[in-house]
Structures are given as structure tokens and as C-alpha cells.
Amino acid sequence: MSDEIEREAMEYDVVIVGAGPAGLAAAIRLKQLSADLTVAVLEKGSEVGAHILSGAVIDPRAMNELFPDWKERGAPLETTVTKDRFLVLGPAGALDISWLPMPPFMRNHGNYIASLANVCRWLAEQAEALGVEVYPGMAASDLVWNEDGSVKGVVAGVFGIGKDGEKKPDYQPGLELHAKYTFIAEGVRGSLAKVLQARFGLAEGREPQKFGIGLKEIWQVPDEAFRPGLVQHTFLWPLENDTGGGSFMYHFGDHYVSIGLVVHLNYKNPWLSPFDEFQRLKHHPSIRRYLEGGKRIAYGARAITEGGFQSVPALAFPGGALIGCSAGFVNLPRIKGSHNAMKTGMMAAEAAYSALQAGRGGDTLAEYQDAYDKSWVRQELYVVRNAKPLWSRLGTWLGGAVVMADLIVSNLTGGFSVFGTLKHGKTDAASTGLAKDFEPIVYPKPDGVLSFDKLSSVFLSATNHAEDQPAHLKLNDPAIPIAVNLPLYGEPARLYCPAGVYEVLYDEAGANPRFQINAQNCVHCKTCDIKDPSQNIRWTTPEGGGGPNYPNM
Ligand SMILES: Cc1cc2nc3c(=O)[nH]c(=O)nc-3n(C[C@H](O)[C@H](O)[C@H](O)COP(=O)(O)OP(=O)(O)OC[C@H]3O[C@@H](n4cnc5c(N)ncnc54)[C@H](O)[C@@H]3O)c2cc1C
Numbered sequence: 001m002s003d004e005i006e007r008e009a010m011e012y013d014v015v016i017v018g019a020g021p022a023g024l025a026a027a028i029r030l031k032q033l034s035a036d037l038t039v040a041v042l043e044k045g046s047e048v049g050a051h052i053l054s055g056a057v058i059d060p061r062a063m064n065e066l067f068p069d070w071k072e073r074g075a076p077l078e079t080t081v082t083k084d085r086f087l088v089l090g091p092a093g094a095l096d097i098s099w100l101p102m103p104p105f106m107r108n109h110g111n112y113i114a115s116l117a118n119v120c121r122w123l124a125e126q127a128e129a130l131g132v133e134v135y136p137g138m139a140a141s142d143l144v145w146n147e148d149g150s151v152k153g154v155v156a157g158v159f160g161i162g163k164d165g166e167k168k169p170d171y172q173p174g175l176e177l178h179a180k181y182t183f184i185a186e187g188v189r190g191s192l193a194k195v196l197q198a199r200f201g202l203a204e205g206r207e208p209q210k211f212g213i214g215l216k217e218i219w220q221v222p223d224e225a226f227r228p229g230l231v232q233h234t235f236l237w238p239l240e241n242d243t244g245g246g247s248f249m250y251h252f253g254d255h256y257v258s259i260g261l262v263v264h265l266n267y268k269n270p271w272l273s274p275f276d277e278f279q280r281l282k283h284h285p286s287i288r289r290y291l292e293g294g295k296r297i298a299y300g301a302r303a304i305t306e307g308g309f310q311s312v313p314a315l316a317f318p319g320g321a322l323i324g325c326s327a328g329f330v331n332l333p334r335i336k337g338s339h340n341a342m343k344t345g346m347m348a349a350e351a352a353y354s355a356l357q358a359g360r361g362g363d364t365l366a367e368y369q370d371a372y373d374k375s376w377v378r379q380e381l382y383v384v385r386n387a388k389p390l391w392s393r394l395g396t397w398l399g400g401a402v403v404m405a406d407l408i409v410s411n412l413t414g415g416f417s418v419f420g421t422l423k424h425g426k427t428d429a430a431s432t433g434l435a436k437d438f439e440p441i442v443y444p445k446p447d448g449v450l451s452f453d454k455l456s457s458v459f460l461s462a463t464n465h466a467e468d469q470p471a472h473l474k475l476n477d478p479a480i481p482i483a484v485n486l487p488l489y490g491e492p493a494r495l496y497c498p499a500g501v502y503e504v505l506y507d508e509a510g511a512n513p514r515f516q517i518n519a520q521n522c523v524h525c526k527t528c529d530i531k532d533p534s535q536n537i538r539w540t541t542p543e544g545g546g547g548p549n550y551p552n553m
């Protein structure tokens, strides 16, 4: 809620929170439809792209619709996919399953390997050329409401509040950006999206959203290891059969290799450390042969939505709409969401344009919901809707086989599945098991060549937050980490946080544990907000410009 502080207000037709593919595609579409519309895009990263982390193999379908001439305009989708490989890994070997029958959408020919951050930088240039106002370094920290309860806009650009909550000499109260429609394009687990979903009951009657954590590095490798256009996905090792996830490796650009591991956040074993699983993955012969002799140049992590069709909330609310991964449109078996993010942004823009032409504003954009219900985005998610629940229930071996058969039938029939539409059931937080029921996992020490520790990794992400500001990671109850999470779950925040933000420290006698939050290291992945078994951690926006400074993730 907006507080009583007096702020200058700026008026727009549409304000968009988040300069990812969804937000930028929406802004561009609005200005393509009418050059007279006033449109602002707010981005919390220090520049557009600084907080974007993706694979990324990009399906150009939405880009083709937005800019049929994107090639002539120089969009950075440079490397076409030339080879698609699927491997099942064991500790020392691999089974190549690329020959197995799969539905065509699982193949990547016709797609492009790219840095999504650079695609967003390019989209922001196109948007600005059309007259969109793009404001990086501006975190939208709060919503502003009309008297009738509809959304009036957002508060952004609050700076200069100290750790103690007092105003510092450089205090700036920020601005209110008012709009006829406010689009929330914050990506996965948006902090404003969470408030809106609760306030308007947008997720009522839907399955809980599901998530994974994706850890990624970029390597620059020697000529002999570089296979431009190679896309490799692996399953199983280093994960156990009952832990969903898999690795990706994409060769693109100037000898770049994107290597990453996605771990589904409904994993049970609280001793699991996604970061350490990722580090040991790189020692596998099927991976290391591409990295040896190369140099790691970037590291980061970000959650990814996995709930798909069953978890998509109601998309429009009075005064605005959820677009992109704030609603969650990732197609899990394809690990692709950027094309759906763009397309939903474009559909919301078209709905807002028609409403504005009719003199409307501040109401619910039912046309956007209708457009989604008839769209190829919905159909794409519908066809794959049972992949996540089957994988979660049956494990990777059996689940993988059943999912593939289900996808083939569903693809041929436009969505028929013998399973109907399966439920996800529990949230990821509720899936966490008790520490006493699992053996602690002993991870190998990093060798400093292929594998690294958390601190040197976070250093590579160039993460930075102004020191003297209120902690943006809030505990609903400060006692819970030590009183509840430590005895029951071994306080898993120490392990699932990919940036070493959470620590349990003991005194010299090894007693009196205390919970420490190193908020300055946070890479804004949102995993703690999702996975904390007590749902006690709330991620809120720090001052704009803080967080990672990813180059080309
Ligand atoms: C590891 C991983 C691999 C993936 N691989 C692929 C792939 O190969 N192909 C593919 O198509 N998709 C892939 N995806 C999914 C894809 O990245 C997402 O679907 C897509 O980025 C969603 O776009 P978005 O615009 O909704 O959100 P995002 O791309 O997350 O952008 C949201 C933006 O909003 C900003 N923001 C958030 N909150 C605020 C706020 N309050 N104020 C101001 N700014 C804010 C963020 O800083 C960010 O820049 C992958 C995702 C992950 C994590």
C-alpha cells in the first residue's frame, strides 16, 4: 500500500513494471498501435538486461509477430541451432537418447541461441526509438490505489532510507507513476504480483504455482571445444531420480558456452544444495570436455516458473494485468518461456489499446483474458500440462518415459491425455522433508578450475547493493530460522540460496546459533521467497540499481 508521503505524480496511459521480454514487447506493441500513447517501463536493474538470466534457446514465434523484419533490424538472435542432443547421465557415463521419438516441439531446429539480456537491451532500444520512456535503476516498490480499489499505478525511485528506517541526507521520496492501466512484468515471483494475486484472489481455483531454480555460468572456450549451434540437455545425475531437473548447455556467439542446471524446487531432501549440484555437474565427462581450457566469465541464478497451464492465475484485475512470468507461462518440457512472455505482453497491449480507444481506464481488461484463452500460448501450455505433475510423481526415469508418451499423444490430438488434467497439489515450500529423514550430502570441494565456491561465483555476478538501506529480505518472524527451521530442516536457506546470503553462525563453543542475512550478496533469484519451508521470508525490492550486474546472461 502507498504510505502518506507526498510524492510528485506522473501520468501515463500505461505503466509497465519490468523491462524483460514481456514488458518490453508490451511497450513496443502499444506504441506500434498508436504513437500518441504515453508508456513508461520501470526496471530495477542498473541497466536493462542487468537482472535478466535465461538459457536461452529462443523460439522466434512472438518476435516474428512483433517485428517481422527483426533480422534486418539487427536483433541479436545470431546463432541458429544446428544440433540437438539429449543425454541421460550416470556418475561416469551417458546414454544418448536423442534418437528417441519426440513431438516436434521438443526439437530446436528453427530456434536461436542467444543472450536474453542482450535481446532485452535490443528490445529496449526499439522501444525507445518508438517513444517509450524506459527507466532503469527504478524499482517499483509499492502499488498506488484508486478510491474504488482499482490499481492507480506504482511508487518507484525511493532512495536514501537508512538501515534503521530513518531518512538519510540523500533521501528521495520517489515518484508515483499513475496510469490508466498498469502492467506487471516482474518475471518469476514478482513482489508486486504477489500482493495483487492476494488482493484480487487471482490464483483462486488454480493449482499452486511451481518453480525451479536455474543456476547458470557462461564460459568462453577454445576453438577445439566450441560447437556453434549445439544444444545439449541432460537428465538425472548429479540429481537423484526423485529430484526433478536437468542441465542445459548451449554454444553460441564468440566461443560462448551457456551451461546451467535447473533443480525443481519441490525437492524433498533439505540437505540438497543446488549450487553444489551444479558445480559437480561440470566434472561429468559429457560436460567437462567442452569447458576444459576455457574460462568462466559469468555466474548467476534465477527461479523459473514450472506450474504451466494449471497454475496460470486470472490475468486481469481492475486497473491492470499480469504479463509474462509474473503469471507463469514457461513451457517446462521445452524450458522456454520468453516467447510466451512476449506474446502475453503483446496481447495485453492490444487489449489496453482497444480499451483506451473506447475511453476506458482503470477497469478489468477482460479482452486480454479472452485473447489468452484463444491464443497459441494457452494451447502450447495445454498440450504439455501433465509433464510436471507426472515427473514429480513418478521420478525422472519412469516419469520421463510416461511424459514423452503423453506428449506425443497430446501433440497429435491437440491436447488429449489419458490422465485428464493432473493437479500439482503441494507448494514447493510444503514439499520440503524433515532433516532427520535424510542423510546430509557431502559435496566435493571445488577445484578452482571447473568448479568454484559461492563467494567467488557471486563476485562474478558483480552484485552490489547500497550498504545503508533497510534489509530487502524480510522475516515475518525473526525467531523462526533458529527455533523452527534449524531443528526441523537444518535451516535449508544456507543451502538453497545460490549466493550465500543466509548463514547460521555459532559462538566459539559451537553453541548459541544465530541467523545472519548477508543481503548485499542477493542476486534476486527469489528462491528464498518460494522454498522457505515456514514461508517466513519475504523478498522485497531494494533500492533501484542494486542487485546483480549480469553482462550477457
Ligand atoms: C535458468 C533458466 C533458463 C531458461 N531458459 C530459457 C530458454 O532457453 N528459452 C526461453 O525461451 N526461456 C527460458 N527461460 C525462461 C525465460 O527466461 C522467462 O520465461 C522469461 O525471462 C520471462 O520474461 P518476463 O519478461 O516475464 O520476466 P523477466 O525476464 O524475469 O524480466 C523481468 C524484469 O522485471 C524486473 N523487475 C522485477 N520486479 C521489478 C520491480 N518491482 N520494479 C522494477 N523492475 C522489476 C527484473 O529486474 C527483470 O529485468 C529460462 C529461465 C531460467 C531461469
Ligand code: SF4
Binding pocket: 473, 496, 497, 498, 499, 500, 501, 521, 522, 523, 524, 525, 526, 527, 528, 529, 539
Ligand atoms: S537471498 Fe533469496 S533471492 Fe537473494 S539470492 Fe538468496 S535465495 Fe535468491
